[in-house]
Amino acid sequence: MTAQPVTAAVPELDLDPFSDEFLTDPWSAHELMREAGPVFRLQRYGVYGVARFDEVARVLADHETYVSSRGVGLSDFATEKPWRPPSLLLEADPPHHTKARHVVTGILTPNLLRSLKEGFQERADELVARVAARGGVIDGVTDLAEAFPLQVFPDFVGLPEDGRENLLPYGSMVFNTFGPRNRHFERALERGAKAQEWIMEQCQPGVPVPGGLGEKIHTAAAEAGYGPDEQARLLRSFLSAGVDTTVHGIGNALQCLAANPEQFAALSGDPSLARSAFEETVRFSSPVQTFFRTTSRETELSGVALPEGSKVLMFLAAANRDPRRWEKPNEFDIRRKAAGHVGFGFGVHACLGxxxxxxxxxxxxxxxxxxxxxxxxxxEPVQQLNNTLRGLDSLPLRLTAA
Structure with missing residues (x-):
């Protein structure tokens, strides 16, 4: 006689992870969710949630059971029409995802990125030195966190100078649409309508500047058998997530360093800690807070039975502060070995950028x-409220030039 598996009871939580209150200060709710159990249900949306590191990692790793092709947001593409044609990367599963990912990874090689470092560093040095020399109060978001990526990223892709401001509202729109149709979703669609037109224009074959990433993606995609529309969608996927997340990462790093002067002193004394400091920022503040997956079949997660078609909301930010995984997780420590966080995901859907x-x-x-x-x-900093991202609209700072 075969023993039957024990199915754990699922805690039901009356939390709204897309409310203004939650988005402004999610940390206490994250602790509540982690302590509720390895898997819980959010009553308001009828979805399952995971907030502990091990469960989030298991969902990310098992792309066959927890699929992306049914949408990485609240909407299930099996039952609802997507608001725009799905991404060939973010909202696809193998083998279709494998083919598209191969196009991009064949271009974004370690050698290519190493070749960019000197030029990126020169631009960063020039910008930071100029802003610091101004004295007085600056806005860490507009003067620094937005200014640097909006210089180097569009140049790298091969986008024109005119219109680059559309990258931010477009990215904000995409990430907001992963949540419910709340005011953030609706406002993002309204603000992003014009930006979406500009983005799609820039993604067409023959439009990106010769020699840039955009042209290279079109060439490689055409060689892989993709038609013009699919080539544009492939480049669009890269533009969707290429700016906002980096802007928020830099802005959050500035906020963390200003709030923890001993950490900035450590960085100033040893600039080689810069990579570690950025990694710790991604762990500590998690610019990408959440992502959904959908079960492709009936399954079990940490003793909890999940029916086929279940939406599972991964709280990446909560996992990145799980005390089961990290020592003193609520402390910002740039010397921490933060490698292994889930801020960029991992597995076949790890962030390409x-x-x-x-x-x-x-x-x-x-x-x-x-x-x-x-x-x-x-x-006082001004938090930007987004259904998926965590970042700032404004960060008043006072810099003293070295």
């Missing part, structure tokens, strides 16, 4: 260590 984001973050924080003697808060 993570190496580029890390390069930009490292170059920026190296420049900060070189050209800034002190960094202090100069007013």
């Amino acid at each position: 993570q190496m580029l984001a890390r390069l930009e973050g490292e170059c920026f924080l190296t420049a900060l260590a070189r050209h800034v003697a002190s960094i202090e808060p100069a007013g």
Whole structure:
């Protein structure tokens, strides 16, 4: 006689992870979810949730059971029409995802990224030194966190100077649509409508500047058998997530360093800690807070039975502060070995642009260590509320030039 598996009871939580209150300050709710159990249900949306590191990692690793092709947001593409044609990378599963990913990884090689470092560092040094020399109060978001990626990323892709401001509202729109149709979703669609037109224009074959990433993606995609529309969608996927997440990572790093002067002193004393400092920022503040998966079959997770078609919300930020995985997880420590966090995901759907984001973050924080003697808060930061991302709209700072 075969023993029957024991199915654990599923805690039911009356939390709204897309409410303004939650998005503004999620940390206490994250602790509540982690302590509720390895798997729980969010009553408001009828979805399962995981907030502990081990369960989030298991869902990320098992792409056959927890699929992306049914949408990485609340909407299930098996039963609801997507608001735009699905991404060939983010919202696809193998073998279709494997083919598309191969096109991009064949271009974004370690050698290519190493070749960018000197130029990125020069741009970061020039920007940070110029802003620090101004004195007075600056906005860490608009003056630094947005300014640097909006210089180097579009140049790398081969986008024109005119219209680059559309990258931010477009990215914000994409990430907001992973949540429910709340006011953030609706406002993002409204603000992103014009940006979406510009993005799609820039993604068409023959439009990106010759020699840039955009042209290379079109060439490689055509060789892989993709038609013009699919080539544009492939490049669009890269533009969707290539700026906002890096902007938020840099902005959050500035906020963390200003709030923890001993950590900035450590960085100033040893600029080689810049990569580690950016990695710790991604763990500590998690620019990408959540992602959904959908079960492709009936399964079990940590003793909990999940029916086929279940939406599972992964709280990446909660996993990145799980005390079961990290010592003193609520402390910002740039000397921490933060490798292994889930801020960029992992497995077949690990963020394709993570190496580029890390390069930009490292170059920026190296420049900060070189050209800034002190960094202090100069007013209340303004949190940007997004259904998926965590970042700032404004960060008043006072910098002293080195």
